[in-house]
Structure formats: structure tokens, C-alpha cells
Amino acid sequence: MKTTVIGAFPKISDDPGGQEIRRALHRFDRGEIDAGALDQVFDGATRAAIAELEAAGIDVINDGQIRWDDLFAAFARSWEGVSRGPLERFYDNNTYFRQPIIERAVATGGRTLVRDFELAKQTATKQLKAAVCGPLSFATLTAEDKAYRTLEQRTLAVADALAAEIRGLGAAGATLVDVEDPAIVARPDLISLAREAYDRMAKANVPLAVQPYFFPADGILAELASFPVAQLGIDIRSRHSDALARLEPLRARTVVLGVVDARNTRLESEGEVASALEAAARVIGPDHVWAAPTTGLEYLPHDVATKKLAVLVKGARAAMGVLA
Amino acid sequence: MTSEILLTTTVGSFGKPEYLQKARNQFARGKVSREELTKLERQATREWIERQEQVGLDILVDGEMYRGDMVAYFADLLEGYREGGLVRSYGNRYYHKPIIAGKIRRPRPMTVEWFEYAQSLTDKPVKGMLTGPYTMLDWSFNEAYPTRRDAALALAEAIREEAEDLERAGATYIQIDEPAIHARPEEIGIAIEAMGIVTRGLKAKTVSHICYGDFAAIYPAVLDLPVDQLDLAMSNYEYRWLRLFDEHPFTKELAIGIVDVHKHELESLEEAAEGIRKGLKYVSADKLFPHPDCGLKTRTVEETIDKCRVVVEAAKKVRAELGAKVPA
Numbered sequence: 001m002k003t004t005v006i007g008a009f010p011k012i013s014d015d016p017g018g019q020e021i022r023r024a025l026h027r028f029d030r031g032e033i034d035a036g037a038l039d040q041v042f043d044g045a046t047r048a049a050i051a052e053l054e055a056a057g058i059d060v061i062n063d064g065q066i067r068w069d070d071l072f073a074a075f076a077r078s079w080e081g082v083s084r085g086p087l088e089r090f091y092d093n094n095t096y097f098r099q100p101i102i103e104r105a106v107a108t109g110g111r112t113l114v115r116d117f118e119l120a121k122q123t124a125t126k127q128l129k130a131a132v133c134g135p136l137s138f139a140t141l142t143a144e145d146k147a148y149r150t151l152e153q154r155t156l157a158v159a160d161a162l163a164a165e166i167r168g169l170g171a172a173g174a175t176l177v178d179v180e181d182p183a184i185v186a187r188p189d190l191i192s193l194a195r196e197a198y199d200r201m202a203k204a205n206v207p208l209a210v211q212p213y214f215f216p217a218d219g220i221l222a223e224l225a226s227f228p229v230a231q232l233g234i235d236i237r238s239r240h241s242d243a244l245a246r247l248e249p250l251r252a253r254t255v256v257l258g259v260v261d262a263r264n265t266r267l268e269s270e271g272e273v274a275s276a277l278e279a280a281a282r283v284i285g286p287d288h289v290w291a292a293p294t295t296g297l298e299y300l301p302h303d304v305a306t307k308k309l310a311v312l313v314k315g316a317r318a319a320m321g322v323l324a
Numbered sequence: 325m326t327s328e329i330l331l332t333t334t335v336g337s338f339g340k341p342e343y344l345q346k347a348r349n350q351f352a353r354g355k356v357s358r359e360e361l362t363k364l365e366r367q368a369t370r371e372w373i374e375r376q377e378q379v380g381l382d383i384l385v386d387g388e389m390y391r392g393d394m395v396a397y398f399a400d401l402l403e404g405y406r407e408g409g410l411v412r413s414y415g416n417r418y419y420h421k422p423i424i425a426g427k428i429r430r431p432r433p434m435t436v437e438w439f440e441y442a443q444s445l446t447d448k449p450v451k452g453m454l455t456g457p458y459t460m461l462d463w464s465f466n467e468a469y470p471t472r473r474d475a476a477l478a479l480a481e482a483i484r485e486e487a488e489d490l491e492r493a494g495a496t497y498i499q500i501d502e503p504a505i506h507a508r509p510e511e512i513g514i515a516i517e518a519m520g521i522v523t524r525g526l527k528a529k530t531v532s533h534i535c536y537g538d539f540a541a542i543y544p545a546v547l548d549l550p551v552d553q554l555d556l557a558m559s560n561y562e563y564r565w566l567r568l569f570d571e572h573p574f575t576k577e578l579a580i581g582i583v584d585v586h587k588h589e590l591e592s593l594e595e596a597a598e599g600i601r602k603g604l605k606y607v608s609a610d611k612l613f614p615h616p617d618c619g620l621k622t623r624t625v626e627e628t629i630d631k632c633r634v635v636v637e638a639a640k641k642v643r644a645e646l647g648a649k650v651p652a
Binding site for chain 2: 013087088093096266299300
């Protein structure tokens with residue numbers, strides 16, 4: 001059983017010394033520092049996030065996505081044919097994102113996140129995974145599409161672009177890539193289309209972890225089990241979910257179980273975390289269960305995110321003790 | 325037709341003048357007293373009331389010079405809440421997301437003095453402005469109540485007390501904003517139940533502002549929200565929500581957003597007027613209230629005045645087209 005994180009880590013904290021990024025962005029906006037100086041601040045915050053995740057005892061970390069404005073920003077900025085459109089709330093969060101606008105056929109050289117990944121790799125001492133946005137989320141949250149006639153065409157085009165990004169990350173040394181795709185559980189009616197998109201991304205030949213979150217996956221567990229991915233994320237905390245009692249179709253698949261709620265400050269107990277992990281392990285085997293927050297910890301204040309990491313690690317260790 | 329058609333209004337917040345921003349920062353650092361800050365907040369409120377009258381808006385707001393965030397302001401004043409740490413809302417914007425940590429209770433009125441002050445400055449009606457219970461819940465962390473419904477209903481009781489006090493103070497319009505109402509469409513029943521607690525028996529006209537989310541996901545269920553008027557962002561969405569009304573007729577008064585508050589560019593008079601005409605296909609002129617899409621606090625004073633003026637002029641133009649008497 002391993003511990004991991006998903007998505008973005010808080011970029012700043014309430015501590016007096018914890019607001020470097022915020023200050024640097026303000027200074028950049030006022031023209032007081034240049035892009036190079038801002039980059040250095042981002043790099044420093046990325047190293048700090050990695051250090052914090054490692055110090056917390058997380059086994060497989062990411063880079064904290066410190067540069068990510070939202071799930072789609074990096075891709076919408078770098079891909080040809082895409083621009084960033086109106087602000088919208090991101091699902092049921094009081095957090096906003098810019099909806100992509102597709103002006104013409106999407107194209108990418110596949111190196112959007114390579115520089116960030118290489119920087120993180122230089123810093124990380126633990127296994128580092130990469131992440132991309134999910135094709136179904138990108139396609140369903142697009143504000144305007146002038147290039148593709150149907151949602152299906154758009155989703156598959158985005159999947160092809162993401163496959164190129166995944167290939168690029170693989171070439172840079174990524175051995176696991178999270179695909180953050182809440183639309184899979186928000187729009188279970190589109191599960192067949194999602195599956196087709198993941199078939200395309202699987203051709204990049206880099207192990208993928210599909211990470212749907214915010215909504216229960218209870219009704220689509222069997223379909224998810226057929227996805228051509230190495231890991232399946234399941235959020236069991238954001239809403240009522242009976243997924244733990246329905247894991248049979250996922251036997252022998254690796255499940256990343258969202259056991260601490262990354263969107264509420266109420267702190268789970270170590271026992272609560274452990275018992276959920278034990279329940280999953282009894283069905284799919286302890287080696288196939290990874291413990292994670294439900295989604296990115298950036299929805300929480302930094303100090304609470306730190307406590308959530310601690311209880312995640314303690315709960316996983318307690319579960320391993322019981323299961324050993 | 326009477327002159328009481330296409331009454332213009334705004335959603336609630338206006339930008340804080342630089343002197344007030346500075347004073348708020350200094351107050352946070354303990355360098356300005358509460359009394360001094362309040363004096364400046366009253367000054368800024370007076371300025372916004374004057375500007376609204378000059379522009380010619382019909383139903384005014386106090387501009388929320390004394391509020392930072394629409395949830396945190398009330399959370400600070402309600403018992404049961406504690407301040408949370410900083411959470412990012414977008415880009416480089418952060419807010420202290422409040423935490424429901426105990427039983428919610430309203431120890432004293434929260435907005436009544438501000439309403440009374442603003443109303444004393446004008447003969448035009450000023451809206452009482454509240455944040456709705458569902459949005460208060462959804463934009464807070466909940467550590468205290470076992471379910472989201474429990475928390476929403478507890479908040480509704482506290483907000484109802486405030487609404488009653490506003491009505492007692494003379495408010496003829498009470499706006500209870502629910503911008504989070506479409507956050508979880510499956511919970512629309514909770515939002516409706518909670519709003520029912522807030523508005524039950526009120527004689528004032530009740531309004532709820534809804535913006536920036538998937539309105540289609542809660543329509544037509546939202547027609548059961550117990551308020552007289554729904555106040556909707558429309559311009560930002562190129563009026564696409566109006567198409568929903570083809571299938572399920574809209575049954576309330578409609579405050580229609582006809583200028584986009586998130587862009588600096590000013591809409592033309594004709595664009596804004598066309599927005600009103602679009603609304604008139606679904607709602608009669610006496611039940612249609614043109615306004616900007618949302619609060620204007622992110623716009624400069626000049627941009628805000630320009631946007632409001634376009635709203636007022638567009639309403640005049642369409643009133644004239646309808647052959648109605650244009651109010652002086």
C-alpha cells in the first residue's frame with residue numbers, strides 16, 4: 001500500500017513567510033520584476049512543495065502544480081488552436097477556471113509540462129508522477145468550439161493532444177501520469193466516449209492513473225475497470241458513496257482511494273482512514289490500494305492540507321499494520 | 325403601460341475607493357481605528373448613493389463598502405463561525421474561507437444600520453442585501469453540522485432574523501443572493517427549503533441573484549425558490565439561459581444582466597437595449613429589471629458609472645420603443 005497525492009498543493013500559506021508567490025505575482029503585474037524573477041519564485045515554491053510532500057511521508061509525489069492556474073490553463077496557453085475564455089466555477093467549488101475556447105484544430109508539440117517535470121525531477125528524492133488534464137473534462141467544459149462538429153470529435157482530438165503530452169512526459173522520465181478527469185464521474189452518461197479517449201492516450205505507452213473526483217463513481221465502477229490505465233482513482237468522501245462495497249469489479253486493479261476529504265477542513269481520524277483502506281484492501285488486495293486525498297489539497301488552507309497529509313500517512317500505516 | 329416598467333438596478337457591490345482600500349489595509353494592521361474606518365465607509369456609501377442617483381438608476385444598493393467578501397462578512401458576525409485560512413479562488417486571488425465550527429446564531433443585526441444609513445440618503449428604494457443560506461453553506465467549510473442540509477437550515481434561521489429586521493427598518497426590496505445555488509444541482513431542494521425559511525411571510529419584494537454556474541442544471545426547479553424575483557447574469561452567457569424559457573415558461577420577475585461586469589470594454593447602447601428586448605420575449609416589462617450581470621466591485625469607478633449608465637439609457641430607449649412614459 002502506497003500513499004500519494006493528486007492535483008495541486010496550496011501555493012501559499014497564512015504564515016508571514018508563506019506568501020512569496022502572491023507577492024511576486026503582484027510585483028510582476030506592476031512591472032517590478034521580470035518573467036525570469038517570477039520563474040525563480042515559482043521554482044522555489046515547487047521545491048518547497050516537493051520537500052513538504054516528502055517530509056510528510058508521501059510515497060509517490062507530484063510537483064504540487066504550483067504553476068497551474070487551473071486544470072486547463074497550461075494546455076490552453078500552449079496548444080495551437082486553443083485560447084482561454086470566460087471565467088467559470090469549477091464544478092461545485094468556489095474556485096474558478098477559464099473555459100477553453102477551440103478556435104481551430106488542436107495541435108501540440110507535446111512538451112507543455114516537460115520543463116516543469118524536469119525541474120521537479122531534479123528535486124524529488126521519491127517517486128515523482130506527472131499529471132495532465134482529462135480529455136472529457138477539457139471537452140465538456142469548453143466554452144466554444146469552432147473546429148469540431150461534435151463533443152465526440154472534440155474529446156478525441158483533445159485526447160490525441162494529451163497523448164502527445166504524455167509521450168513528452170514519458171520521454172522526460174515520467175513513469176506514471178495522473179489524468180485528472182472529473183467529467184468522467186460528473187457525466188457518467190459519457191463513459192463510453194471517455195473510454196475511447198483513454199484508448200487513444202494509452203497509445204503513448206506511459207502508465208496512466210485516471211483520477212475522476214468530486215462525484216461518486218459508484219455507478220460506473222465496472223466500466224472504469226475496463227479503462228486501459230494502470231490505476232483508477234475513486235473519491236469516496238466528496239459525496240455519499242457506496243463504492244467501498246462495490247469494488248469487486250476492480251479486483252486486481254490498482255485503486256487510488258480518496259480517503260481524506262481535500263475539500264473540507266474537518267480532519268478525518270487515523271482510524272477512519274485506516275478502516276476505509278482496509279475495506280478496499282480486503283477486496284482488491286493491499287498491494288493494489290493506494291491512499292490519497294480525494295483531489296488536490298489546494299482547496300484547503302495550507303495548515304489544514306499539512307494535517308490532512310499527516311493523517312493520510314498515519315491511516316495508511318495503521319492499515320498496513322493491520323493487514324500485514 | 326405605466327412608468328413603472330423596466331426599472332433599473334444593480335446587483336450589489338461597487339468598487340471601494342482608494343482611500344477606503346488604504347484604510348481597510350491599515351485597519352487590518354491596527355493603524356486605523358474602527359471609528360475612523362466606519363466614517364470612511366459611510367463616506368464611500370454616500371458617494372455611491374449619489375453616483376447611482378446621478379446615473380438615474382431606479383432601485384439602489386448601498387454598494388457594500390463595509391464588506392470584503394459576501395460570505396466572510398456574515399460569517400464574521402454570526403456565532404458558530406471561525407475564520408479559516410487562505411484559499412485560492414482564482415489566479416492570485418485568495419480569501420479566508422470561513423469554517424462552521426459550532427451552532428449558528430445571530431447575536432445582533434448585521435446589515436440593518438447600513439441599510440438605514442443608505443436609505444436615509446435617498447428617496448429611491450435601497451435594497452437590503454443578504455447572502456443566502458445555501459451559498460453561506462457551500463462557500464464555508466462545515467465541521468459542525470452532520471449534514472449540509474442541517475447547516476443550511478441553521479443558517480437560514482439566522483438570515484431570516486436579519487431579513488425581518490431589514491423589513492422592520494423599511495426595506496421594500498430584500499435581496500438574498502444565491503450564486504452557489506447550482507454548485508450541486510441535486511441539492512436544489514435544500515436551497516429551496518432554506519430560502520423558504522428566510523422569506524416566509526415577508527412583505528418586502530424578495531430577490532435572489534444567481535450567477536456564474538450552470539443555470540440549466542437547476543432550471544426549471546429553481547422556479548420553486550420562494551422569492552419574487554430571480555436576478556440572473558445573462559450578458560456573459562450571451563443570453564443562452566433565455567432559451568430554457570421556451571420549454572418551461574419563466575414564472576417570476578426577472579432582473580436581467582445586460583452588461584458584462586468581467587470585461588473592461590463598454591457595451592454599446594444598442595447591445596444593452598437588445599438584451600432587454602430579448603428578455604421582453606419572455607417577461608413583461610413591468611416584471612423585467614435591467615442591470616449589470618453581477619456586482620461591480622472589480623471595476624473602476626469610471627467603468628462602473630459607464631456600465632450603469634448604459635443600463636439606464638438602454639432601459640429608456642426600450643421604454644420609448646414600447647411607447648411608455650420615460651421617468652424624469
